[in-house]
Amino acid sequence: MFSKKRRSITQLNLNTVNEFRHEVYSCFHRAADALFNTVDALATETTAHRFAHLSLSPFFERQWPSLYEAFEDGCIDRESLQRVLIAHLPPPPQGEWLLLGLDASNIARPESHTSADRLHLYVPNLPESRTPPVTVGWQFSTLMVLPDPCSSWGYILDNQRIDTQHTAGQVGAAQLRECLAQLPPGLRALLTGDRYYANAPFLRATTDLACAKLLRTKSRRVFSRPAPPRTGKPGAPCKDGERFACHDSSTHGAPCGHWEGLDAHGQRIEVDSWEHLHLRQAREIELTVIRVTRHGATNKKRDPRVSWFVWVDAEPAPLAEIWPLYTRRYGMEHSYRFEKQALLWDQPRLRTPEQFERWTQIVAIVHDLLVLARPLLPAKRLPWEPSTRPVTPQQVRRAMAPFLATLGTPAKPPQPRGKSPGRAVGAQINPAVRHPVVKKPKPTPKKRRTSA
Numbered sequence: 001m002f003s004k005k006r007r008s009i010t011q012l013n014l015n016t017v018n019e020f021r022h023e024v025y026s027c028f029h030r031a032a033d034a035l036f037n038t039v040d041a042l043a044t045e046t047t048a049h050r051f052a053h054l055s056l057s058p059f060f061e062r063q064w065p066s067l068y069e070a071f072e073d074g075c076i077d078r079e080s081l082q083r084v085l086i087a088h089l090p091p092p093p094q095g096e097w098l099l100l101g102l103d104a105s106n107i108a109r110p111e112s113h114t115s116a117d118r119l120h121l122y123v124p125n126l127p128e129s130r131t132p133p134v135t136v137g138w139q140f141s142t143l144m145v146l147p148d149p150c151s152s153w154g155y156i157l158d159n160q161r162i163d164t165q166h167t168a169g170q171v172g173a174a175q176l177r178e179c180l181a182q183l184p185p186g187l188r189a190l191l192t193g194d195r196y197y198a199n200a201p202f203l204r205a206t207t208d209l210a211c212a213k214l215l216r217t218k219s220r221r222v223f224s225r226p227a228p229p230r231t232g233k234p235g236a237p238c239k240d241g242e243r244f245a246c247h248d249s250s251t252h253g254a255p256c257g258h259w260e261g262l263d264a265h266g267q268r269i270e271v272d273s274w275e276h277l278h279l280r281q282a283r284e285i286e287l288t289v290i291r292v293t294r295h296g297a298t299n300k301k302r303d304p305r306v307s308w309f310v311w312v313d314a315e316p317a318p319l320a321e322i323w324p325l326y327t328r329r330y331g332m333e334h335s336y337r338f339e340k341q342a343l344l345w346d347q348p349r350l351r352t353p354e355q356f357e358r359w360t361q362i363v364a365i366v367h368d369l370l371v372l373a374r375p376l377l378p379a380k381r382l383p384w385e386p387s388t389r390p391v392t393p394q395q396v397r398r399a400m401a402p403f404l405a406t407l408g409t410p411a412k413p414p415q416p417r418g419k420s421p422g423r424a425v426g427a428q429i430n431p432a433v434r435h436p437v438v439k440k441p442k443p444t445p446k447k448r449r450t451s452a
Contacts, residue, residue: 017372018407020088024365025410027081033411034070035362037061040409042343043366044401046394051348059404062414071348071355079178081361082158085368086182089145089155097190098183099146099325100211101154101332102176102197104168107346107356109137114432117353119164120439125302136437138162138353140360141171143179144332146192152334152393155371156364161357164438169197173205180209190214192329198310200281207285212313214326219308220247223277223289244277244289246308255291259319264327267296271319273311288317339363342394351432370396377403 028035041048041057048054055064092098106121123133139162147153158175162168172193180189189211198217206213225241245251255272263269270293277287288311299305309326311317339345345363350356370393379391380398423429 013372013375014407016088017369017376020084020369020372021407022410023084023087024081027077027084029075029077031070031074033414034062034066035074035076035358036409036411038067038070038362039365039369040404040411042362043369043397044404046342046398048344051344059401059409061411066414068350071350071358074358076358076361078158078160078361081365082178083182085155085157085364086179088368088372089157089183090371091184091187092148096188097212097325098187099148099328100157100176100189100191101144101146101329102141102172102191102193103144103329103332103336104139104141104162104172104196105336106135107138107140108135110135112137112349112351113434115351115353116435117164118435118437120437138356139168141168141175142332142336143172143175144335146328146331148328149390150328150331150334151390152331152338153371153374154331154335154367156335156367159360159364161353161360163353164440167201167440169199169202170205172197173202176206176211177209180211188212190325192326194329200279200285203279203282203285203312207282207312212315213311214317214322215310215312216326217246217289217308217310219304219306220245221308222246223287224280224283226276226278239283240278240280244274246289246291256288257316257319261320263294263296263323265296267294269294269296269323271322273317273319275316285312287312290317290319290322292323294323335367338393339367342397343367367393370400373400373403 024039025032025036037060038054040059041054044059045054045057048057052064052067054060055062055067060067106123108121108123109115109118112118118136118138121135121137121139123135126133141160141162142156143158145155145157147155157179160171160175162171176191183189191206191211191213193213193215195216195218198215198221203213223244223246225244227238227241230237243251252274256275257271257273259271261269272291272293274289275286277289278285279287290309290311292307292309294305294307297303297305309322311322340347343363343366345360348356348359350359374391374393374396377396377399379395381387381395385395
């Protein structure tokens with residue numbers, strides 16, 4: 001009885017993976033066969049260290065120039081691909097949150113002068129020096145389902161480039177709106193984000209979405225309490241109450257909720273909350289401000305003892321789950337590292353941003369394919385990798401080649417076209433156009449009114 005049940009579950013997962021591959025292939029509108037060959041090559045060629053090495057894979061049935069031409073001439077329907085990825089989303093356990101993570105990652109291109117729409121990007125976690133931590137390149141916004149426990153097994157729902165005309169908050173809010181509309185009914189979605197997203201424009205852009213939000217906020221953020229009742233005196237009434245400054249304990253008052261316990265490392269942790277607060281730039285949105293105090297932290301820059309969060313939802317904040325839920329957001333960093341180190345996300349030197357957007361979609365497809373194939377494949381560990389540690393996507397990727405050979409491919413075999421005649425005699429090739437780096441202007445702060 002157990003073997004029959006096990007066999008049916010395996011067959012169900014196998015059908016899911018096969019259906020996923022065929023639906024992904026239908027999202028490729030031009031150069032579909034070469035693009036899908038790239039998907040299989042990237043999913044199996046674990047020894048590739050350069051983009052061109054993917055053309056050496058047995059699953060890439062074409063010559064190496066077709067690898068570059070696939071991204072020059074290809075076309076991927078992003079909306080259709082988004083629907084496919086969401087349709088095959090592994091559901092969370094019954095009664096638990098569908099935990100979403102929203103973040104942006106940089107693709108440095110400081111020397112690509114012929115690439116358009118590059119912008120100045122901040123480089124985090126650099127050692128202190130006199131040179132500013134700034135580079136030039138593209139930036140991509142990712143909406144991902146976070147794994148439990150925290151690891152690189154995130155499931156990507158959407159990837160989109162942040163152009164120079166929009167901010168990461170605007171692109172992230174649009175991604176969240178599109179994906180939430182396609183989720184199966186009955187799922188409770190919770191969005192986690194770092195300190196960049198705890199601002200008034202992002203909260204206003206997402207206030208009508210059926211999604212709870214747990215956002216980290218700056219330690220010097222200032223909130224306001226509800227406005228006091230009108231006194232009847234002439235003049236405009238007060239729009240904000242007493243201020244609540246995170247860095248000034250004299251403005252806090254008694255917390256509305258308190259929880260104390262132990263974290264995953266057995267260290268004491270305290271969580272306090274203050275309800276009915278708001279930002280002055282978004283008075284219509286009621287917030288719950290949460291302070292997490294970890295007594296076992298080192299209190300360094302990357303491991304602060306006190307952290308501040310914002311909870312936005314009609315239901316009260318689950319204080320005991322705040323820190324465990326937010327720490328799962330670090331799975332995005334693990335996923336980014338796997339995509340850049342193993343899946344070569346930032347390695348190809350494609351000229352136009354449109355070409356790199358197609359490559360980004362291919363990387364997301366391969367990442368999600370590994371997540372769906374994980375229950376079907378045994379981990380292939382290297383001799384020095386301990387068997388007691390959890391399975392990684394790279395270990396599953398090593399076992400993908402025989403699995404994909406069994407499944408087959410919807411891509412059609414190549415058709416020989418003969419030898420190219422080459423460049424015409426006397427043809428004059430103009431140099432590629434150089435594009436300047438776009439520097440986004442800083443938002444101008446509003447002037448405060450001063451009493452006469």
